[in-house]
Amino acid sequence: MFSHYNLARLSSRLFIPSRTWTPTLSSFSCGRRLASTATAAKPKVAEVAEEEASVRYDLTEKDVQRLNFQRNIGVSAHIDSGKTTLTERILFYTGRIKDIHEVRGRDNVGAKMDSMDLEREKGITIQSAATFCDWMTTDPITNETDKYAINIIDTPGHVDFTIEVERALRVLDGAILVLCAVAGVQSQTTTVDRQMRRYNVPRISFVNKMDRPGANPWRIVNQIRTKLRMPAAAVHVPIGVEDQFRGVVDLVHWRAIYNQGNKGIEVVYDEIPSDLLDLAKAKRQELVEQLAEVDEEIADLVLMDEAPTNVVLSNAIRRATIGLKFSPVFLGSAIKNTAVQPLLDGVCAYLPNPAETEVNAMDATKPASAPPVPLSPAADAPLVGLAFKLEEGRFGQLTYIRIYQGTLRKAQTIYNVRTGKKIKVPRLVRMHSDEMEDVESIGPGEICAMFGVECRSGDTFGDGGVNLTMTSMFVPEPVISLAIKANGIETPNFSRALNRFQKEDPTFRVHIDHESKETIISGMGELHLEIYVERMRREYNVDCVTGKPRVAFREAITARANFDFTHKKQTGGAGQYAKVIGYIEPILSQEEMQEVTSGKEAQTQVGAEGEEVKKDKEFINDVLGGSVPSNFIPAVEKGFYEALEKGTLSGNPITNCRLVLQDGGFHIVDSSELAFRLATIGAFREIYRSAAPVILEPIMKVEVVAPVEFQSQVIGGLNTRRGTIIDSEVRDDEFTCVAEVALNDMFGYSNQLRGSTQGKGEFSMEYKNHMPVLPNFQKDLEDAYKKTLPQAKK
Ligand SMILES: Nc1nc2c(ncn2[C@@H]2O[C@H](COP(=O)(O)OP(=O)(O)OP(=O)(O)O)[C@@H](O)[C@H]2O)c(=O)[nH]1
Numbered sequence: 037m038f039s040h041y042n043l044a045r046l047s048s049r050l051f052i053p054s055r056t057w058t059p060t061l062s063s064f065s066c067g068r069r070l071a072s073t074a075t076a077a078k079p080k081v082a083e084v085a086e087e088e089a090s091v092r093y094d095l096t097e098k099d100v101q102r103l104n105f106q107r108n109i110g111v112s113a114h115i116d117s118g119k120t121t122l123t124e125r126i127l128f129y130t131g132r133i134k135d136i137h138e139v140r141g142r143d144n145v146g147a148k149m150d151s152m153d154l155e156r157e158k159g160i161t162i163q164s165a166a167t168f169c170d171w172m173t174t175d176p177i178t179n180e181t182d183k184y185a186i187n188i189i190d191t192p193g194h195v196d197f198t199i200e201v202e203r204a205l206r207v208l209d210g211a212i213l214v215l216c217a218v219a220g221v222q223s224q225t226t227t228v229d230r231q232m233r234r235y236n237v238p239r240i241s242f243v244n245k246m247d248r249p250g251a252n253p254w255r256i257v258n259q260i261r262t263k264l265r266m267p268a269a270a271v272h273v274p275i276g277v278e279d280q281f282r283g284v285v286d287l288v289h290w291r292a293i294y295n296q297g298n299k300g301i302e303v304v305y306d307e308i309p310s311d312l313l314d315l316a317k318a319k320r321q322e323l324v325e326q327l328a329e330v331d332e333e334i335a336d337l338v339l340m341d342e343a344p345t346n347v348v349l350s351n352a353i354r355r356a357t358i359g360l361k362f363s364p365v366f367l368g369s370a371i372k373n374t375a376v377q378p379l380l381d382g383v384c385a386y387l388p389n390p391a392e393t394e395v396n397a398m399d400a401t402k403p404a405s406a407p408p409v410p411l412s413p414a415a416d417a418p419l420v421g422l423a424f425k426l427e428e429g430r431f432g433q434l435t436y437i438r439i440y441q442g443t444l445r446k447a448q449t450i451y452n453v454r455t456g457k458k459i460k461v462p463r464l465v466r467m468h469s470d471e472m473e474d475v476e477s478i479g480p481g482e483i484c485a486m487f488g489v490e491c492r493s494g495d496t497f498g499d500g501g502v503n504l505t506m507t508s509m510f511v512p513e514p515v516i517s518l519a520i521k522a523n524g525i526e527t528p529n530f531s532r533a534l535n536r537f538q539k540e541d542p543t544f545r546v547h548i549d550h551e552s553k554e555t556i557i558s559g560m561g562e563l564h565l566e567i568y569v570e571r572m573r574r575e576y577n578v579d580c581v582t583g584k585p586r587v588a589f590r591e592a593i594t595a596r597a598n599f600d601f602t603h604k605k606q607t608g609g610a611g612q613y614a615k616v617i618g619y620i621e622p623i624l625s626q627e628e629m630q631e632v633t634s635g636k637e638a639q640t641q642v643g644a645e646g647e648e649v650k651k652d653k654e655f656i657n658d659v660l661g662g663s664v665p666s667n668f669i670p671a672v673e674k675g676f677y678e679a680l681e682k683g684t685l686s687g688n689p690i691t692n693c694r695l696v697l698q699d700g701g702f703h704i705v706d707s708s709e710l711a712f713r714l715a716t717i718g719a720f721r722e723i724y725r726s727a728a729p730v731i732l733e734p735i736m737k738v739e740v741v742a743p744v745e746f747q748s749q750v751i752g753g754l755n756t757r758r759g760t761i762i763d764s765e766v767r768d769d770e771f772t773c774v775a776e777v778a779l780n781d782m783f784g785y786s787n788q789l790r791g792s793t794q795g796k797g798e799f800s801m802e803y804k805n806h807m808p809v810l811p812n813f814q815k816d817l818e819d820a821y822k823k824t825l826p827q828a829k830k
Contacts, residue, residue: 043215046740057644063278065125068524068560071747093417093418093685094412094414095391095443096416098415099229099391099413099414100391102415103391103413103480104389104557106184106189106373106389106482107185107209107389108186108210108438108482109187109189109208109212109387110189110191110201110204110205110210110212111188111190111191112201112228113212113215113228114215114222114224114225115224116216116807117219117222118216118244118370118371122214122242123188123190125373125376126380127167127169129171129376129377130169130170130171130186131169132167132168132169134467137265142483142766153379166188167467167468168185168467169186169188170183170184171184173381173384173385176346176563177346177350184384186380186383186384187482187483189204189208191204196561196801197560197564198560199511199560201231202512203424203493204235204425206422206424207424207438207483209238209386209390209393209481210237212239212383213242213363214241214244215242215256216243217243217244217246217248217367218249218251218252218767218770219353220255220259221259221264222800223737223738223739223800223801228810229264229266234324236360236393238358238359238385238387239357239363240357240363240364240365240379240382241268241365242366243256243366244368245369245371246281246369247279247281247374248278250275250767250770251278253272253274253367254350256365257365258364260363267330267362267363268363269325269326269327269362269364269365270319270364270366270367271287271353271364271382272284272365272366272368273285273369274477275292275309281372282294283295284368284375284378285309285312285316287316287319288314289350290308292305292307292309293305293375295373295377299373301379305713310390324344327356330356331356350385353385354385357387358388362380366378366379389481390413395411395440396409396410396411397496397505400453402461406827409502411440412441413480413481414441415479415480417501418502419439419442419443419498419499420442420496420497420504420506421437421439421442421444421450421494421496422437422496423435423436423489423494423495424436424438425493426492427540432488432602433488434486435486435487436484437483437484437486438482438507439478439483439495440480441589442499443478444461444477445461446461446475447460448461448462449500452496453495453503453504454492454505455495459490461486462489463488464484465485465486466484466485467483467484467485493539493540493541498737512560513588513590513803513805514588515558515560515561515587515588515734515736515779515803516560516562516585516734517556517557517558518556518557518585518586519583520556520569520581521554521555521581522579522581523580529572529576529578530578532554533575533578534557537571544564544568545559546558553826558588561801562585565582587734587779587780588688588734589686589689589723589732589733590683590689591683591691592690592730593620593621593622593693593729594728595622595726595728596621597619597620597724597726597727598618598723599613599719600616600617601617601719601722601723602614602615602715603711603712603718607713610706611706611737612704612706612708612710612714613702613707613759614707614708614714615700615715616664616700616716617698617699617700618695618696618697618699619695619696619698620696620727621652621693621694621696623652623693623694652692652693653691653693654694654695655672655694655697656694656696656697658698663699663701664700664701664702664712665707668707668708668709668712669697671709671710672697672713674713675712676695676720680693684724686731686817686818687821695716695720700715731813731818732809733778734778734779734804734806735778735779735805736778736782736801736803736804737803738775738785738800739774739800740774740797740799741770741771741797742771742789742793742796742797743793746792746797747766749793750793750797751773752769753785753792754775757781758777758778758781759776759781761774762774762775762776777801778807779803782801
């Protein structure tokens with residue numbers, strides 16, 4: 037048996053090809069260093085790592101052999117960069133599909149990974165799709181061929197479906213960041229970059245669309261360095277540009293790579309064309325220099341004026357990539373079937389295997405502050421798996437699960453750690469987009485799906501051996517909402533569909549407005565909600581009428597206010613009596629609040645019990661001496677959270693608020709849970725205005741791309757919408773402008789942009805954060821809300 041940390045040494049003795057690990061002590065120690073870098077954002081890992089080595093389950097030789105040739109990767113990018121087109125090629129070259137079908141292709145089949153009818157009609161990816169394939173790669177140094185098993189998740193690019201990217205990255209070990217060779221780093225690229233950083237996901241970059249007029253890979257490499265602040269260098273030089281693009285120079289192994297045969301299926305290696313030799317030498321030197329900035333071994337060689345060998349270079353790229361310090365940049369054109377296979381070789385060579393990613397869980401039996409428990413991808417260890425995505429399939433609920441530790445078997449009894457419920461796994465499948473393959477068991481480090489298992493997205497499963505729960509993923513707050521009702525008589529399918537979608541997608545929320553009795557759905561954008569309304573019609577046969585989309589405003593207090601409130605009611609029979617004393621205050625400063633809402637830190641987390649823990653709402657019980665009996669404290673807490681549901685300024689939920697209960701009073705007969713709940717709500721409403729509340733609105737980062745001649749119209753249009761221009765870039769005949777605009781000012785923008793650019797402008801927007809509205813607008817919102825209140829209507 038071998039300890040987890042001995043993996044590197046063991047690998048060297050057993051089977052690891054030279055390109056994946058340098059079998060020396062230095063690679064071992066580097067592995068440790070990288071592990072701690074990779075988990076820098078997670079608490080107390082360093083302390084734990086030292087002690088926990090003995091707690092970790094040992095890996096067997098079989099484990100190591102399997103894990104070394106296993107990769108779990110995601111393909112993420114800005115909308116329309118070519119992720120689905122690229123994944124289609126990957127599936128074709130790995131033999132997973134027999135032919136290539138294009139997104140919006142003339143054959144009307146559509147790409148494999150866009151399996152929903154809606155996706156094929158709209159030509160966009162809505163849900164992430166999982167698949168797996170095997171890739172045979174030949175080591176250019178040893179000439180040995182190895183088979184790698186790759187799980188791939190293709191994620192949507194549109195920001196409205198950002199949760200799909202979020203949950204995919206949560207369970208992946210590495211990613212391909214796709215960029216367009218013309219547009220480069222776009223708004224959604226920065227979002228994906230942030231998400232990759234949040235989950236410590238190493239990435240290789242792929243500059244796609246090298247065949248497009250205006251393709252310029254060097255500008256894109258530069259943008260990765262400056263805009264994403266990620267040290268990067270190309271590992272390829274293009275052979276031919278734009279429509280002449282026909283292959284790449286491999287700078288690491290010093291050779292030319294071309295595609296031949298049907299749809300580029302054959303990879304041909306050749307000498308580097310003589311006219312590219314100088315450029316290739318300069319770019320290899322640039323690669324070495326960039327690596328020297330982040331890797332000691334290469335830095336030492338550079339200092340001694342020595343050139344690294346191909347093996348040394350390749351190992352350094354791997355180390356630095358896994359260490360989240362560097363991104364190698366590959367070039368290609370998915371649509372022209374050029375240089376996709378070298379990217380697959382790059383996935384195997386430079387992205388980590390499941391054992392190289394440090395993963396921690398929380399002990400569900402201990403408080404949240406207890407140190408995390410590191411997991412080990414050993415097949416014989418107790419099972420720990422995370423359900424990261426739910427989907428309604430033809431045969432019931434399909435639950436996607438990533439196994440972190442142990443083995444999941446068909447017919448095995450497993451436990452949902454949150455609910456403690458026992459479940460027998462009825463059916464286990466490996467997913468290939470909408471098709472599936474039945475399997476008997478799934479080992480650690482793999483992704484599969486179970487049928488007929490009731491759970492929530494984010495639940496952890498175990499086999500009873502350990503009681504561990506995985507930490508949560510970031511769930512952004514909804515920015516837009518609309519009222520919805522069935523067209524005609526409401527059937528049970530109406531609520532069935534809404535329940536289903538809420539369970540699948542944590543960014544989709546449903547609530548009933550108690551005053552207007554309307555059902556309100558909220559989400560990440562108009563398209564997001566539109567897709568669900570359409571799915572209700574198609575999948576549940578429910579035609580819906582929707583109201584006008586409304587911005588999801590929020591309220592927040594900005595100052596502390598003390599309360600001393602008595603709730604008293606005497607109406608004949610038993611009375612009601614409760615007294616509460618304490619204060620409310622903001623938890624975070626304005627700046628901190630903006631950080632939280634922009635997702636730099638997880639705002640909504642799932643605690644040990646699986647319940648949502650809102651970091652921006654907190655109740656503290658500071659009562660001493662029993663002035664409020666302990667059995668009434670939960671009622672005070674409940675009342676507080678109830679009061680937060682609806683602020684009295686505009687009727688929107690209140691965030692960033694802490695209530696501290698310090699004192700109170702009770703009556704031996706008349707006090708009850710109801711009385712304390714009502715007393716807290718009363719106290720809160722009474723002093724709310726003294727806590728200087730403000731209304732917050734979602735601010736969006738808007739990116740517009742249009743031909744240069746329309747630049748002034750576009751900027752003028754954004755200015756009239758009170759936008760702040762934060763970046764703009766002019767390329768040959770196109771320009772990009774990035775602005776921050778309040779979502780409330782963005783309604784109707786697509787029509788305006790179409791009109792002012794003769795239909796040639798495009799825009800995308802993503803949620804940035806919530807900010808206080810201007811005082812006059814706050815007054816308008818308050819007045820409008822007052823008119824909707826029952827007393828105003830009388
Ligand atoms: N010129 C050129 N066009 C490409 C290339 N790859 C993809 N495209 C085109 O770009 C468009 C978008 O491609 P998709 O594969 O749907 O992009 P995506 O990133 O998956 O899109 P979403 O999932 O909706 O974000 C399609 O019209 C493709 O044909 C390429 O290498 N060169």
